[in-house]
Amino acid sequence: MAHYLIAVSPLDGHLMPMLEIGAGLQANGHAVTVLTDTAHADRVGRAGLTFAQLDDDARVAPPAPAPAWTRHLPVEVRRFLLGRAELTSMFIKPLGAQADSLRDLLSAQPVDAILADMAFTGVLPLLLGEAPRPPVLVCGVGPLTLSSIDTPPFGMAWQPQPGLDYRQMTTVAHRVIMRGTQRRLNRALRRAGSVPAPMFLSDWPEHADALLQLSVPGFEYPRSDLPATVQFVGPVLPAGSADFDPPDWWDEVAGAKAVIHVTQGTFDNTDLSQLIGPTLTALADRDDCLVIVTTGGRAGQALPQPIPANARVVDWLPYAVLMPCVDVMITNGGYGGVQYALRDGVPVIVAGETSDKAEVAARVDYSGAGxxxxxxxxxxxxxxxxxxxxxxxxxxxxxxxxxxDEIRTATPISDICAALDKHCATWTG
Incomplete structure (x- = not known):
């Protein structure tokens, strides 16, 4: 029996698949400790896993609504401003506190391998150091961020054009446009006792022993230079919800000609006027559609208008129950939610602007699935x-x-178990 440490940024969209992975590892006979913040301790316990406390300074606050004046900017400029702020708040600011918590835990409780989500940059000092360490495998819970000769720099959300060499564009983007972001990353690394990063922030998972991408090749751009450390294992999606308590209107779903689901996900859902509001208004006169809204239930939310007669609004519904009934999903681009829809063959309409969500939207369009x-x-x-x-x-x-079809044939838990077994076999710590 091995002892694995799952290090996960305290974001719902990241925590959910990592807990599913942890439960799968434990079902295969391994001990699993989850390092995340205290707000999610109960969820870790309900999953039957051991909780370890992440420093409070590693928390990631939901994004504040974009200032009204930014809506008048070209979308490329707005995406750059929002993306730069997101990189700092999600990947750089928590790095030091993550690294401290990880270091303290490893000194008290050695493990056989570390499984980190892609936002847990606190493993970088470990990866860049020279001291012996257990294997570190990264789970790609968002679109593949690694630079490639065949793809535009991550964050631009441009679809690749066949035959183009994107190396020069990537160099300019990293060394000129995002130079300030790289400097902030290196300052955070120095404060954590690490050497500066030899790569741009989006390429950091390439330094891990493996990058387990929670997707399928069909939902990613083709790359001739994909590193050998990258393995597509498929999305990790909850299997079901046996304790589902249906709302009193649930019988209407079966009789609807078309069910439209709209969501702003679990993170960027403070301002419902961005997507949910205009969707309700846009579809209010479609008697042939039942519009099902999930808000995420964040405190302080408010719908910007009355609920139309053809709409039903709830905080949350289990996708295992909802998605087989949906004809179209409208979303701001959460990676897991989009792949949940695709698993059930549901086409997707995406309205996303921050770096990862715009990249999800671009991949939906590129694949033809929405x-x-x-x-x-x-x-x-x-x-x-x-x-x-x-x-x-x-x-x-x-x-x-x-x-x-491709997603349903994937075996993510088995593949992740096999990858951990492989790397632990070479670890002599």
Whole structure:
């Protein structure tokens, strides 16, 4: 029996798949400790795993609503400003506290391997140091961020064009456009007692012993230079919800001609006027549609308008129950939620602007499984037209079903177990 440490940033979209992985590892006879913040201690306990406390300074606050004046900027400029702020708040600011917590835990409780989510940059000092360490495997809980000759720099959300060499563009993006971000990363590393990073922030998982991408190749851009350390294992999605307590309107779902699900995810859902509000207005006159809204239940939320007669609003519904009933999903681009929809062959309309969500949207469009609205604040007309297009054009659903076939054949827990076994076999600590 091995003892594995799961180090996970305290973000719902990251914690959920990592807890599923932990439960799978434990079911295969291993001991699992989860290092995350105290707000999620109960969830770790309910999963049957051992909780270890992450320093409070490692918490990631939800993004504040973008200032109104930014909505008048070109989307590329707005995406750059939002993406730079996201990189700092999610990947750089928590690094020192993550590293301290990890160091303290390892000194008191040696482990056979570390499984870190891609936002847990606190493992970087360990990876960049020369001291002996256990194997470190990173789980890609968002789109693949690694630079490639075949893809534009991550964060630009541009789809690759065949035959182009993107190395020069990537160099300019990293060394000029994002130079300030790299300096902040190196300052955080120095404060954590580490040498500076020899790579740009988006490439840090390449320094791990393996990058286990929680997706399938069909939902990623083709790359001729994909590192050998990268393995697509498939998305880790909850299997079901036996204790589902349906809302009193649930019987309406079976009788609806079309079910449209709209969500702003579990993180960037403070301002519901970005996507949920205009969607409700755009579809209010569609008697053939039942619009199901999940808000995430964050404190302080408020819908910007009355709820139309064809809409139902709840904090949360289990996707294992909801998604098989959905005809179209409208989302701000959460990686796990989008892949959950694709697993059930549901085409997706994405309105995302921050770096990872815009990249998810671009991949949805590239795969043919949906529409990229190109902004986090789409107009009612744009939403109305996209829904009509996805419902009437069968190609979107066919592409989503093709990806669904690929996702359903993946065996993520088995593949992750095998990867850990392989790397632990060479670890002599």
């Amino acid at each position: 529409i990229d609205l190109g902004t986090a604040t789409p107009t009612e007309d744009a939403i109305r037209a996209a829904v009509a297009d996805v419902i009437t054009e069968p190609g979107y659903r066919e592409s989503a079903q093709r990806l669904g």
